[in-house]
Amino acid sequence: MPKNEVIINKLREKGIKVTPQRIAIINYLETNRKYHPSIEDIYTFVIREYPTISLATVYNTMDKLEEINEVVKLRVGEENKVNYDYDVSYHNHFFCKKCGQIYDIEEPLAFFDKNEINGHTIEEVHAYFKGKCKKCQNS
């Protein structure tokens, strides 16, 4: 079963209503997995199909998807900009300071497996890189 269908079922199971707008958003995420879209990106795309959709609906939907753990909020790019990752498995990211693209880093860094540091209990490890991506190398 494709992931978008899995999510739609999961929404129903959780009592979260499945609306055409939400399906459109999920399908967009499905086909733009690598792109790590922002709220604005999602809105700009989905409004083509649903010209009356509002930003509030996009925010609302992404909050629900985050609640049920089907997307992850990223804050790896420019100041105060949020991007979403449709792939919730743990992996790291690379942000290109030139073109703004966010890349997935597939290879696990495996740098930290303790669940405690300095007496603090670790629940989440966040790590990302910034620099110049492959394509922007010579500039």
Next chain:
Amino acid sequence: MPKNEVIINKLREKGIKVTPQRIAIINYLETNRKYHPSIEDIYTFVIREYPTISLATVYNTMDKLEEINEVVKLRVGEENKVNYDYDVSYHNHFFCKKCGQIYDIEEPLAFFDKNEINGHTIEEVHAYFKGKCKKCQNS
């Protein structure tokens, strides 16, 4: 020479004017090194001494300090909140999801020393933890 004096000299060297408000901000940072204050924190403190200081001045000053590399902007806490670190040497942070405190992680993680990954050139490595801090353990 104390660090706050070093910074004041550095500002002068760079042609950035040293005003009483800026000195007050730097002194606040000096004595609250571990606290990783937000703009609001700084403003709330300095306004006691300078009742007419404006948020714009705090933003402006922190921007200058960041430009001359004497503070680092952190985005490790709650959504869209910026905190400042007066210690610019590379180290990592722990954010407590319960009390909101940001702790320095002194021990180097040494998890990544390459300057390239997947063909991308790494200029900055960002890593931090989230969880429950030592003090908030039993709650």
Next chain:
DNA sequence: ATTCCTGCAAAGCTTTTGCAGCGCG
């Protein structure tokens, strides 16, 4: 039938900008 969602508009927060007057160097 109920409950939740949508879309709109308004409000909230943080940060930025414009500008007149002041003050540091």
Next chain:
DNA sequence: CGCGCTGCAAAAGCTTTGCAGGAAT
């Protein structure tokens, strides 16, 4: 003195909230 800074107010972004009508289950 001249340039840069301050303080104020307004504006700009992004996100949240309130609410009436409408849709999903």
